[in-house]
Amino acid sequence: MSDDLKVLVIGGTGRVGRMLRRHWRAAPPRGMALTYQARQGGDITWDASDGPGALAAHGPFDRLLVLAGVTPGPGVDARADMAQNVEIARACQAAAAQMGAAHMLLASSSAVYGTALSRPYREDDRPAPTSPYGKAKLAAEAAVQSGAPAVCALRIGNVLGADALMLNAARAKAQAPLMLDRFADGHGPLRSYIGPATLAGVLETLLEAGPGLPETLNIGAPAPVAMQSLLEASDTPYRMRPAPPEAVQTVTLDCGALATLHAFPPQAATAPQMVAEWHRLRDAP
Template structure:
């Protein structure tokens, strides 16, 4: 089951055809479940249809939503409590690459010390620490193509930082179709680690992604606080699933985004 069907990532995963039961706050999915209201909707659904093998919690609060960022901790704990009450043995909680630090040339591995610079990263790390335990895996997800601030930004032209070497911001991305395959693999895996980075094998320059999408771009000198690289080591994930070369390319990511849009 996927909780957070009405999130940006959830809508893209629906477009990718991910075979799952879907839960969200309000009607329009298999289960109307406001997570903070308690476990009863989930336990009732599982009593009727049987407990799923895993609960994937995409529901959360991101900057600019008008809700308290600190609610991420409460949402994680409430979802975990509900899963336990419903007899669901595996919970995958969506965290973020924002839990890592600011400046690092090499990819971040899951065992690296986390010193998040943003309030959002701090809130997600607090959620991780509160919810850690048996049967729980934290998914430190990189940028999801089509759900991130680049491709959803209405500004034209897009404004992108240019760093001293001429590059734009470099990030670990994953396409919605690849993410759907990853979640399926994790739901079916015999065992999972407590923390797992989620991204494609090769990071992408955001300026290349904008170009592949045909979006006009304006460049500016990067301010001192800008993060040039935030990339993830996915060695653990690669033991659980395989990737195609196109999963990491700017063109492949844009193709996945366009294929999964609800209004296509």
């Protein structure tokens, strides 16, 4: 009988999920057996509206990794559709309890913090989301905090390749370059990012740790990265423009707690490394 940790990944066909699957297909995590759920095209076909029992019937599993959720985009109703994030989180936790899982990782977002602080956000900072997405992710966290099994909400920064910058970069051309805000100091935005392969390694560490994890954990590379550096490393044509008054230059995460749990590769926080990971794992052009 295998002693591998049995992990059910919820949301294996989203932008992040597709990159993680490609990574794990090429480099299967040691000591783990991964099963993927999707509404279509997964090992398990399930939708939150089917109820937790329908998902639990596919168990048992030791861990759940919940990547599924509604994100901003064309055709997404900011109030109605975003509320599905709470429904998904609750259904997955209930299913996890029924199938005997000891722990669940829930993909949340750094958007729960808002944008008011110029210093890096810590897990003990009071969330103050300003967007419907951030509010929905915070509500999803709250919906599963007091239930069983225990849940660690992963407040993820930007995953390179699944973020708006790289989605826009893919459409940029020399005659129609991407426009990047330039602030008073002459620089552009600074954000917390993580490459998709580095994220896979982080998730492996956290899945192994399981119930020993805190309720919330910031997820990003050890240092933030300038968007200009990412555009230059990806050879994206871009042009700077004066930032509008409402633009925010710095939104970053303090990932010190994560660094005590996971040993990052030396180049994990560099733009060239993140771009290389994205190029290796992205959808075919």
